[in-house]
Amino acid sequence: MDARIPAGPLDDKWTDYKGHCKLVNPANKRKLEVIIIGTGLAGASAAASLGELGYKVKAFCFQDSPRRAHSIAAQGGINAAKNYQNDGDSVFRLFYDTIKGGDYRAREANVHRLAEVSANIIDQCVAQGVPFAREYGGLLSNRSFGGTQVQRTFYAAGQTGQQLLIGAYQALERQVALGNVKMYSRHEMLEVVIIDGKTRGIIARNLVTGELERHFGHAVLLCSGGYGNVFYLSTNAMGSNVTAAWKAHKAGAYFGNPCFTQIHPTCIPVSGDHQSKLTLMSESLRNDGRIWVPKKQGDNRRPNEIPEEERDYYLERRYPAFGNLVPRDVASRAAKERCDAGYGVGSSKQAVYLDYAAAIERYGKIEAGKQGNDNVGKDEIIKMGKEVVKEKYGNLFDMYEKITGENPYEVPMRIYPAVHYTMGGLWVDYELMTTVPGLYALGEANFSDHGANRLGASALMQGLADGYFVIPYTIGNYLADEIRTAPIPTSHPAFEAAEKSVSDRLNTLMNIKGKQTVESLHKRLGKIMWDKCGMARNKQGLEEAIKEIQQLKKEFWSDVKIPGGINELNPELDKAGRVADFIELGELMCKDALEREESCGGHFREESQSEDGEALRHDDRFMYVAAWEYKGDHNWQLHKEELVYDVVKPSTRSYK
Amino acid sequence: MEHYNMNLTLKVWRQKNQSDRGQFETYKVSNISSEMSFLEMFDVLNEELIQEGKDPIAFDHDCREGICGMCSMYIDGKPHGPWQENTTCQLHMRAFKDGDTITVEPWRANAFPVLKDLVTDRTAFDRIIQAGGFISVNTGNAVDANALPIEKAKADDAFAAAACIGCGACVAACKNSSALLFVGAKVAHLGLLPQGEPERKERVLNMVAQMDKEGFGACTSTGACEATCPKGISISNINRLNKEYLVASLVSEK
Amino acid sequence: MRLLAFVPYFCSDFLTHNLVSMTWKQVFTSSVGRKLTMGLTGIFLILFLVVHAGLNACIWANDGGVMFNKAAHFMGATIVIRILEIGLFVFIFIHIIQGLILEASNRSKRGTPYAVNYGNRGSKWYSRSMGLLGTLVLLFLILHWIHFWIPSRFTGTPEVTYDNKTYHDLFTLMKEIFAELWVVIVYVLGCISLGYHLAHGFQSAFRSLGVHNKKYNNMLTSLGYGFAVIVPLAFAMMPVSMYLGWVS
Numbered sequence A: 001m002d003a004r005i006p007a008g009p010l011d012d013k014w015t016d017y018k019g020h021c022k023l024v025n026p027a028n029k030r031k032l033e034v035i036i037i038g039t040g041l042a043g044a045s046a047a048a049s050l051g052e053l054g055y056k057v058k059a060f061c062f063q064d065s066p067r068r069a070h071s072i073a074a075q076g077g078i079n080a081a082k083n084y085q086n087d088g089d090s091v092f093r094l095f096y097d098t099i100k101g102g103d104y105r106a107r108e109a110n111v112h113r114l115a116e117v118s119a120n121i122i123d124q125c126v127a128q129g130v131p132f133a134r135e136y137g138g139l140l141s142n143r144s145f146g147g148t149q150v151q152r153t154f155y156a157a158g159q160t161g162q163q164l165l166i167g168a169y170q171a172l173e174r175q176v177a178l179g180n181v182k183m184y185s186r187h188e189m190l191e192v193v194i195i196d197g198k199t200r201g202i203i204a205r206n207l208v209t210g211e212l213e214r215h216f217g218h219a220v221l222l223c224s225g226g227y228g229n230v231f232y233l234s235t236n237a238m239g240s241n242v243t244a245a246w247k248a249h250k251a252g253a254y255f256g257n258p259c260f261t262q263i264h265p266t267c268i269p270v271s272g273d274h275q276s277k278l279t280l281m282s283e284s285l286r287n288d289g290r291i292w293v294p295k296k297q298g299d300n301r302r303p304n305e306i307p308e309e310e311r312d313y314y315l316e317r318r319y320p321a322f323g324n325l326v327p328r329d330v331a332s333r334a335a336k337e338r339c340d341a342g343y344g345v346g347s348s349k350q351a352v353y354l355d356y357a358a359a360i361e362r363y364g365k366i367e368a369g370k371q372g373n374d375n376v377g378k379d380e381i382i383k384m385g386k387e388v389v390k391e392k393y394g395n396l397f398d399m400y401e402k403i404t405g406e407n408p409y410e411v412p413m414r415i416y417p418a419v420h421y422t423m424g425g426l427w428v429d430y431e432l433m434t435t436v437p438g439l440y441a442l443g444e445a446n447f448s449d450h451g452a453n454r455l456g457a458s459a460l461m462q463g464l465a466d467g468y469f470v471i472p473y474t475i476g477n478y479l480a481d482e483i484r485t486a487p488i489p490t491s492h493p494a495f496e497a498a499e500k501s502v503s504d505r506l507n508t509l510m511n512i513k514g515k516q517t518v519e520s521l522h523k524r525l526g527k528i529m530w531d532k533c534g535m536a537r538n539k540q541g542l543e544e545a546i547k548e549i550q551q552l553k554k555e556f557w558s559d560v561k562i563p564g565g566i567n568e569l570n571p572e573l574d575k576a577g578r579v580a581d582f583i584e585l586g587e588l589m590c591k592d593a594l595e596r597e598e599s600c601g602g603h604f605r606e607e608s609q610s611e612d613g614e615a616l617r618h619d620d621r622f623m624y625v626a627a628w629e630y631k632g633d634h635n636w637q638l639h640k641e642e643l644v645y646d647v648v649k650p651s652t653r654s655y656k
Numbered sequence B: 001m002e003h004y005n006m007n008l009t010l011k012v013w014r015q016k017n018q019s020d021r022g023q024f025e026t027y028k029v030s031n032i033s034s035e036m037s038f039l040e041m042f043d044v045l046n047e048e049l050i051q052e053g054k055d056p057i058a059f060d061h062d063c064r065e066g067i068c069g070m071c072s073m074y075i076d077g078k079p080h081g082p083w084q085e086n087t088t089c090q091l092h093m094r095a096f097k098d099g100d101t102i103t104v105e106p107w108r109a110n111a112f113p114v115l116k117d118l119v120t121d122r123t124a125f126d127r128i129i130q131a132g133g134f135i136s137v138n139t140g141n142a143v144d145a146n147a148l149p150i151e152k153a154k155a156d157d158a159f160a161a162a163a164c165i166g167c168g169a170c171v172a173a174c175k176n177s178s179a180l181l182f183v184g185a186k187v188a189h190l191g192l193l194p195q196g197e198p199e200r201k202e203r204v205l206n207m208v209a210q211m212d213k214e215g216f217g218a219c220t221s222t223g224a225c226e227a228t229c230p231k232g233i234s235i236s237n238i239n240r241l242n243k244e245y246l247v248a249s250l251v252s253e254k
Numbered sequence C: 001m002r003l004l005a006f007v008p009y010f011c012s013d014f015l016t017h018n019l020v021s022m023t024w025k026q027v028f029t030s031s032v033g034r035k036l037t038m039g040l041t042g043i044f045l046i047l048f049l050v051v052h053a054g055l056n057a058c059i060w061a062n063d064g065g066v067m068f069n070k071a072a073h074f075m076g077a078t079i080v081i082r083i084l085e086i087g088l089f090v091f092i093f094i095h096i097i098q099g100l101i102l103e104a105s106n107r108s109k110r111g112t113p114y115a116v117n118y119g120n121r122g123s124k125w126y127s128r129s130m131g132l133l134g135t136l137v138l139l140f141l142i143l144h145w146i147h148f149w150i151p152s153r154f155t156g157t158p159e160v161t162y163d164n165k166t167y168h169d170l171f172t173l174m175k176e177i178f179a180e181l182w183v184v185i186v187y188v189l190g191c192i193s194l195g196y197h198l199a200h201g202f203q204s205a206f207r208s209l210g211v212h213n214k215k216y217n218n219m220l221t222s223l224g225y226g227f228a229v230i231v232p233l234a235f236a237m238m239p240v241s242m243y244l245g246w247v248s
Helices: A010-020 A041-053 A091-101 A108-128 A160-178 A243-250 A314-318 A328-340 A357-370 A378-404 A459-482 A493-512 A518-532 A539-559 A571-595 B038-051 B123-130 B152-162 B169-173 B180-191 B194-214 B224-228 B236-251 C024-029 C031-061 C066-077 C079-107 C130-155 C170-177 C181-208 C214-244
Strands: A033-037 A056-060 A181-184 A187-195 A198-206 A212-216 A219-222 A261-267 A290-294 A352-355 A413-422 A439-441 A624-632 A635-642 B005-014 B023-033 B101-105 B114-116 C159-162 C165-168
Touching: A010 A108, A033 A041, A033 A198, A041 A056, A041 A160, A041 A181, A041 A459, A056 A187, A091 A108, A108 A160, A108 A459, A108 B194, A160 A181, A160 A459, A160 B123, A160 B152, A187 A212, A187 A243, A187 A493, A187 A571, A198 A219, A198 A493, A212 A493, A219 A243, A219 A459, A243 A439, A243 A571, A243 A624, A261 A328, A290 A314, A290 A328, A314 A328, A328 A352, A328 A413, A357 A378, A378 A413, A439 A459, A493 A539, A493 A571, A518 A539, A518 A571, A518 B038, A539 A571, A571 A624, A571 A635, B023 B038, B123 B180, B123 B194, B152 B180, B169 B180, B169 B224, B180 B194, B180 B224, B180 B236, B194 B236, B194 C031, B236 C031, B236 C181, B236 C214, C024 C031, C031 C066, C031 C079, C031 C181, C031 C214, C066 C079, C066 C159, C066 C165, C066 C170, C079 C130, C130 C170, C130 C181, C170 C214, C181 C214
Parallel strands: A033 A056, A033 A219, A056 A181, A219 A439, B005 B101
Antiparallel strands: A187 A198, A198 A212, A261 A413, A290 A352, A352 A413, A624 A635, B005 B023, C159 C165
């Protein structure tokens, strides 16, 4: 596997690349067409930037507006090596933290580039009018996030993703108004068209009319996000799917590290079988909240009735150095461990407490101190403390109360880990190109920057880095050689064949007319994945899962029931196509997890742990990116991209 | 929180496509848990409809955590249902009790035509943004983010206006189907920031012109938009737009 | 600003990204321009109400209408006031026409109506009923003109002489007209309509003019409610006082 990483010292690679990559002159840019799938942070920023450069861009999203993409739901913030706080941050530190956080399974050159451009992202967003939080002096405010030792996270209350996406969306709509970008909303990409080994377009379905459309492009950018919905329940949006990436994979793009999934520790627990999705509570809650379970198994008392000495603050106990701020994967596994051992709380017993009582009291005392008043009663202190907590986390507390009906100012919140992000994705080289020429993957859809575990506030950074600052350079390097390629008419046999395969598949799906609903099959897939390829995995479970998924696939293709018709707005049919792809992906994820006989980051193999239950990496055998090539039904070939660490020395992560 | 189960009667607007006239259909759902979200109740109903060989009810939804702005049901006469500052997807069934009859309609406005059942076309909002809801700054043109300090109060107000999720509940609630809260929030968000200053005048004129062209009504300050907005966007943003419009038109040379 | 009334309203056909300039035409036709004119004319009419109410309050001087008739004469006799009167009619006319167009246009935007209405949960009934309240006020106004304005300008009123000067005896005219119970009831109802119209209109006018500061908005809202109660109440008390013989 050749990642085409530029030669030279790590610090200079990106600068050198930019200085030497090929350029396309403005007159030629007007003739080059680029297709972008997805309008989240990566897609919208890429569409806007490429439109500004003068390329002819077509952007597609399945939602009714590009502004709905799920980047909008990111709460916490975005990292950038600005060092505005003078606390010792630098490009190198952000790079190092990301590599270490990713448990040494990410590519050094990509991550360094990410850290380099991070500062530009903040500048760009502020210029677009993104209302980041500010201090009284009018300058930008930062907070620390996800256990980093510097304050490098920029935020807009608990709605950072929304504000960044609206910024990118507005830049995109400006290009639409200028005629540089044509927007196709309520459209779903269902096939990649490859002609003479190069990506030349897509087949998209208009989700309102059901019509299939052929679109030519000199290059296609997949910015279609992650595939967490393979688990059925996740914090992803209901529509988030792997379909575009999966079509690309089946057309020849390798899939990188599919088993690397991030399970976020602070989500609202499942309340029953009806549950359709899980809601994340920002990780920032762990900055002040304390996580605990009762010391007694199956303790059914109300949380406020359990005295202090009968509570087990298990994160503080196990990881005294980092306490409640250990990375996401560690915190998630520790919660699962306690619940599996029978200490879980709530009616489902699949939850732990996140308690703000101590923080409320602490803040209350600080407030009382500010007022110079030493004789404040306890009630008054708690009242003042609640005010402070409300100021900092009010919107999250409100959200919790809306969903659960409980008041988190009075009763500890119940939380449980949930699938949140997928580090894996389409394998891309340094230029973000997949193994198919002219086919790119950006943002969460690619595998590149987060290794085996993503740090908090880094997803927004990566999406925008790829779209605003990486692809505008790297795509030119490819398109410079395409200026002589005239647009290929969509009557070309390759387009015809691709459209036929899509329409055959749709017809097949509609004609099964079985008994099981798409939703019920998706739920079953999710259960297999969560039980056997979730927070902890083992050989036996994974082997079983593969068999079960293969069986499920048979059932799906022989017994699925889809109402309505093809040529109409038919959400069930849309969903069926997505679930069919999830089923195939699920098998590959299990295969990848089976192959990787080590524990690293979000991937925990029970066979590979230390005596005290911590993850055990095997750098000698697994320091590579697993890039899977699709070879046919249930058949994949593994390619390995060895990871070379020139600058960072891999060590064992320790948060004790 | 104690939970309970309930049986409900739903009156739901069904419309095959944009040209169909549409009508209400009545459905019974039983054993609905108070812990379900309103859309999960619809999921349950749709599963039943599919099993019975009927067409499930089409409705827009995506993030189901109150931020994407896609969900859009007009429930018992109020956009997004009975709770304050809430979206349809975050409405939970404990807002209802056993035996209730709930009427569910799509957003009603000529500018938001119904595509199917409860799904409407809200691309008019995108076109209003295209008319001027942005700051013209190409990628790479930006100065250092801290080069221009912004008064905290103004930054906070801009953020409060920028919290709009573009769901269209303001239009659905307004007796005039006016989109002025949506437009006002964007004009205020960008107008309050120094970065938005250069395009301030043309922004407000162009966005209002586009809003009128899309077929939204005029604002008569009834306040229904503010009362229904899931993000609590203040009607003072409309007043601010009025001021910007007045100033922009007075100083316009044409 | 340039008067482009003769040019067809073509701005909507521009490319959306072009600067659309604000022509006079737009002041009267764009949604925001329309309510701007409603607000401006409304505030003028509010000012007129203050003058009108102040003048009419003279009937309570209990001097047999001398002060009132003299004040009314003053209003009718100066050229400045006569010019303002023309302005008043123009503004009333714009306010009515613009209001009716706005109401009709707004009503056409919904398409299929809702089966269940939002009702009073999000707004006040009188805020939603400005068209209806305005129409009621207009009907009342027509009656009022027939009663007082037309006689004093055209058909003639009783006359009275103070200090060798002849005056219109509007006071006596009032006594005659308000001797009829139904007239008093219609006037009281008219004033109630006016009160509700003002309860929304007063503060809304300032909003339309762009007052967005919370402090001022709160102040104007309170002031508006006060105005909407006191002024119509003062007007309503006039026929009632006359009918019940509280003034002599």
